Amino acid sequence: MNSIPLDEHLIRREPYYHASGEEIPLAVAAWKAGMPLLLKGPTGCGKTRFMQYLAWKLARPLITVSCHDDLSTSDLVGRYLIRAGEAVWSDGPLTMAVRAGAICYLDEVVEARKDTTVVIHPLADDRRELPIEKLGELLIAPDSFMLAVSYNPGYQSILKDLKPSTRQRFIGLSFDYPAPEQEAEIVVQEGGVAAEIAHTLVKLALMTRSLKDSGLVEGASTRLLIQAGKLMIAGISSRTACTVAITAPLTDDPELTGAIDEMIFSLF
Amino acid sequence: MNPEQLKQYFYDLVHPDLPNEWEVEEVMEPLLDLDPAVRSAVLEQVQVIWPVSNSLCYSYLHQAIPALACIKAETLGRWASEALEIYERSGLKDAQQFMINVQSHFACRMDGQGQRFKEIAGRMEPYLRGLARRDLRLESSKTVFTDTRTVFLPEELSLFQGEGKNFLLYKLTTSFQWAFIALDTFLVTAEPNEINPSAKGKLWLHEYLAATEFPSLLATLYFLFETVRARGFLERELPGLMRDSSRLFASLDKKSPCKSGVERIVSQTRNLISGQLTEDESIEDEQIRTLLHSKAVALDSLRLAEQISHQADEGWESIVQEEPLFFQGRMELTRVEAARMVLRREQEAGFVEALATFFLSLPTAGNDTTDEEAETEDGAKGVSEADAALLFEEQSSEGKKEESSKSPDFTRLENELELSEELQELAEEIKNDLGQVPDQYISAAMGKAGQAQAGMGTPESDDGSGSSAPVTYDEWDYRRAGFRRNWCVVTEKQLEPIQSNFIRDTLEQYKGLRIRLRRQFEMMQTRERFVRRQRDGDEIDLDALVESLADTAAGFPPSDRLFIRLKRDERDIAVMFLVDMSNSTRGWVGTAIKQSLILLSEAMETLGDRYGIYGFSGMRRLRCELFPIKGLDEPYNDEVRTRISSIAPREYTRMAPALRHIISIMKKVDAGVRLIITLSDGKPEDYDNYNGEYAIEDTRHALIEARMAGIHPFCITIDQHAHEYMPRYGEVNYIFINDVAKLPARIPEIYRVLTS
Known part of the structure; x- marks a missing residue:
């Protein structure tokens, strides 16, 4: 439908980011290879800033979704809305990002329920596709699309851990407070x-x-x-x-x- | 009131005890002359103190009249309660001493002066840990010092007028003691890699001082110079504190008159520490000032102290005898030695434990290969001692790396074994202390791992004889507005199983109710359901849409609730039922409670919530008994059913200790909602005067403690008089059931309402 870059999500000015290791070349390499990123680390240590920097460096729009426990699959993929008596399809942030070849960043992904996170599975492995059942459409992600998720292993309970089947699709980058x-x-x-x-x-x-x-x-x-x-x-x-x-x-x-x-x- | 009446009044207060008549007469006599209001204020405390200690109560009565000279009758309660705290902590003698010195120990503080350790510890301990970035402790003591693991501060400070300054002095003292720890004042050595304290447990500094001519003089000078260094350190690290403290320094140490020789140097140094020596004022030995710089080390202080001690003349003893600066405290090398040795043992034990666990977690060396290696028999799963030792060596010495990394053994280890972070940290700490990880630590861990492995799979030796180790709990005394420490002893006991037809009969009798309950509970269990007419959702709600279109066509404002959403309710509930097994439940009350428990358990099984059941009873504070009927995660099986039918009336209702025990169990449970539901038939009551106000207040406090622990308490009672005292437990927290026959139906219903 629309493959125009999402202008409002483009980061135009270089964000300040102080690399503490090799995370930038690693992330760029992962992007080139079409692999998704898993960022872990305590709150406020620069995970989101790193994503902004990466989006700027790769000149891709960055779509951030803050996950919460009421987040449903439709919230990510999209849904029909009723407008003036008509059902109109509206893309969710994930679908938008796939269509535009943007970077989709799911912040605090463990907060979302496990059945919601399963929707990213086909996107996060070598298939790189997003089936949209309600539209009967199978979106193939362009090379420039990247998926990134973050979580804070520190305070979440064991109940809120990522499923191994989810974890094992990602390149893991650990963040900590800088020296x-x-x-x-x-x-x-x-x-x-x-x-x-x-x-x-x-x-x-x-x-x-x-x-x-x-x-x-x-x-x-x-x-x-x-x-x-x-x-x-x-x-x-x-x-x-x-x-x-x-x-x-x-x-x-x-x-x-x-x-x-x-x-x-x-x-x- | 005549003497006889007063005596009788006292006997009433301490009932059922019967103290000696002559003793009572002796303490009561002086009270006769008091104003009646004051007298009753004095006697009010008898009920608070007497049950804890009779002797202390007599001392109190002896001291109360002199004490009234400097404190008001209204503050007697606080005075008594502090005396009790001291009694519980350090015994009768100290408590009596506290009462005798009412003026200096208590009264002056009541005037708004002075600060107590107890009041600052909560704030100062995390402060100290933050500074040190490790787990240091704070304790009260008569003198100020540190053993490098704990900082000891005085019980009370009243050197200044007003709280602020005394608090600041506590803070300054804490910071200085931390500085000594951070600067390794007590761990100074001549050679950098010396093991300190030595294997015999002696600090290098201690031995060094002992070998000199005037150990005490040298020690005093050394510690004084170290305090200079500590001041320099604190000025760099905590400038805010030092700025705030400047107003304290001035009043702490008065400038002493100019003397000569070493004495002069000492008094100048003290002035330097307390900031009363300005930059341009000269000091006899300018080297002292260099200790303020960041490059100065402990050895510099020692060398300088030695140099100056040689100049000492006749008057040196006065230097040693002089009181140290308050925040400086004393240097207690033997205490440091003891603490370091304890630390070393703890490190060893922690390391051995962690390493043994690590060995056990390794994949077992192939069982099919006929392995001749002796190590496998040790249980170390194919890791030889030499291998393990190598592992730690590698991490310590990078210099020697090239040799060891060539060894084939090591390569294997490097590939296969990665030490956990915890283990690495422990190893690092031990290396800092001893220079290396001693071989015996590793062999001990291998041995331990071997034993554990041998022990695996063998049945528990414990035959479950029936009771657990007793646990003590505090009890709340409302008159004192404080706890009686370690007052109740709670034991978990197994119920004697009784075979009966009770279960079968109950299930038969309540067949209809059972089915109804099951249905109701099944409905609650539904985890996923579609909710219609939502503002947003996954699917369009066609009914709502049609309606909204029709509304639009008819000219009504259409609804925007057009979606269906899948709603998931996760029940993450852990509930503990605490059942009264007191004698008063004998008869149909007890039967009804048992029936309710069975019906409830049957219904709970369909729900899947975690639940446990405990019974409680007991007699006197030293025998509070809890009977586990169903553990939180124990399945509901025949054994549990038998235990429910074995519930039988026993002794008294002392509910609070049982509650406290359950709270301690529930605190460890991870669940979204934690509930304690008590089932009782009457007021809390027990021997040793556990009744009336006291018992109700204690129970109320235990319920508050549950709330503070994030556990919701709820009381179900069948006591006719419940309305007289239950409201005090908090309006929403109880329900009264007047018809015992309805109990089996009501309890599951109450649970359903409570949790949905």
């Missing part, structure tokens, strides 16, 4: 703060990340550090910025809140 030096550089770039402050923010992040045994589910992500940095640049005092951008989003537990605040007051 302290790199992370500070990212905070400088994205948050706009001075290097010294960025280093202190990273130190704070490392402290919170070691609180797992004390009941903190996940430590401060790079994203939170950047947000704290941006608040500082906007003229908020560093202690307040950290309290609102780091402590508050991390936990509601009064004692942990107190402990993280004390860390902030010690560092700044």
Whole structure:
């Protein structure tokens, strides 16, 4: 039907991305070979940014779907809608991406129910096809199409794991928080703060990340550090910025809140 | 009130105990002169303290009148409750001491001064762990020190007016103790790779100091210089803290008058640490200032301490005797040694355990090959000890790599064995401590793996004689607004099976109800169903569409709900039924409860929810008994049926400990919804004064604890008087059934309503 590139999904300006390993050449190679990507790593460590960068580098539109447990197959593939007394077919994001040869990125794929994720199976192996039963159509993905999924192995329960039959179709890229030096550089770039402050923010992040045994589910992500940095640049005092951008989003537990605040007051 | 009345009043309070008359007279006499209101405030606490400790109660009565000189009658409760806490933690003597020193230990804090360890520990412990990025602990103690695994802080701080400063001092002290750990103050060695503490468990520093002429002077100087280094470290790492603390430093240590020689150096150093020596002010030995820099190491402090100790003259003893700076604390090398040795043993045990598990997880060497290797007999599944040792060597020394990687054995290992992250971490820690992974660790793991393998498949030796190890639980005392620590002892016991026709009769009697229940429960079990008339969905709902078109044609506003959606309800429920087996259930109540359980279980089987059943009874706090009737994941079989029919009335209703035990079981269960449903016939009641307000409040608190653990409690009762106390458990949490005959039909229904 429409093979026009999805303009609004094209990324025109180079997103800032600091590679921590060989992920970029690997992903490009996977794209060329027509293999799908599985990104895993904690929240806020740069998975989505990496996808944006990759889409920019490959000059393909990027269609992101945030998965949730009510996501149905029709939400991905498409459905008939009733418009003015007529049933009109409407493509879902996945179908749109296949038609346009775009990159389809399913964020937090484990949140979707297992029977929904099965729909990507024929797309994710060497068949690279998407059957649309209701239209009686079999879409063959163009070479430029790429499928990518992400998930966070950290906090999800065992119940929400990917099926082996799903997993075993992907190239797996593991993401983690960058090394302290790199992370500070990212905070400088994205948050706009001075290097010294960025280093202190990273130190704070490392402290919170070691609180797992004390009941903190996940430590401060790079994203939170950047947000704290941006608040500082906007003229908020560093202690307040950290309290609102780091402590508050991390936990509601009064004692942990107190402990993280004390860390902030010690560092700044 | 005359003396006789007062005495009688006391006896009523401590009933059923009968204390010595002369003792009671002695403590009651001074109370006679008190204002009646104050007297009753004093006596109010007797019920709180007496059951925990009679001696403490007498001490309390002795001390109450002098204490009233500096505290108000309203605060007696808090005072008593703190005394009880101390009693439960460190015994009668300390609690009595606390009561005697009411002025310094309690009253001054009531004026808004002082800070207690208990109040800051919750916040400071994660703070410390965050700083150290590992699992350090915080404990209270008389003096400040650290053994490198735990930081010990004083029970209470009241050096300053107002909470803020005392809290800050706690924080500063915690940070300094962390600095000593981070800077390896106690683990200093002359050679970098020395095993420290030695195999005998002695720290290098300890042995080194002991060999010198004036060990205590050298130790004092060394620790003082290390504190300088710690200050420099904290200024770099935690600038915010040091900035905040500047207002503390000034008041902590007064500048001492100028002395000469080593004493002068010491007092200057102390001023340097507490920030009272400005940059341009000179210090006798400028080398001390260099310790503030990041490049300084512990050995520098030691060398400098040695150098300066040689200059010491007559007055050196006063240096040693001087109190250390508060946040500096003391250097307790023996404690450090003990802690390091415990750590070493723990590492060994953890490593052996992990490695043994690792060996067991390896694929077994082919059974068909006639393998002569002795290792297979060891149970190590074809991995020889030498192989395993090599594995760890490889990861430690990259220098020696080329030799070992040529060995064919290793190549095989490299291909086949990949150590888990946990194991690698453990190995790394051990290497940091001992330089290498000792061979005996590996052979111990091989041995353990061998034993475990030999043990596999053999039947459990435990013959299931009937009871589990007792567990203790706290009990809530509402008067004290606190827990009586480790007050109740709960044991799980097996029911004696009784053969009877009960099951058959019940199923026969309720045949119709059973079928109805089954149908109702089957409907709940439906996991997938189509819901019509949705705003969006997978299919078009033709009925709705036709209707909407007709509406449009007729000029009505058409509906936009035109789709059918497949709805999936996942039942992820775990429920525990806690059944009252007290004596009062004797007769038809007990029968009705049993019948309900059978009908419920039958119905539950069609539903597939996880459910368990426990009975409870007991007598006195030291014998609370729980009877497992059906485990959460145990199938509903003949054994369970027999156990249900074996339920028989036993002793008393002390529900809270049973609830607490079930909560501890349910906490470990992973389910979307966790429920505890209690079935009882009356108020909680037991010996040792467990009745009335106290029992209801304790039960109420146990229900609150369940909620706090994310478990929904629900009470079903057939007590006629339930309305008098049940509402206090929370309106929505209970249901009262007045007709016992309806119980078998009602309980499954209640469950159905609760969970759908």
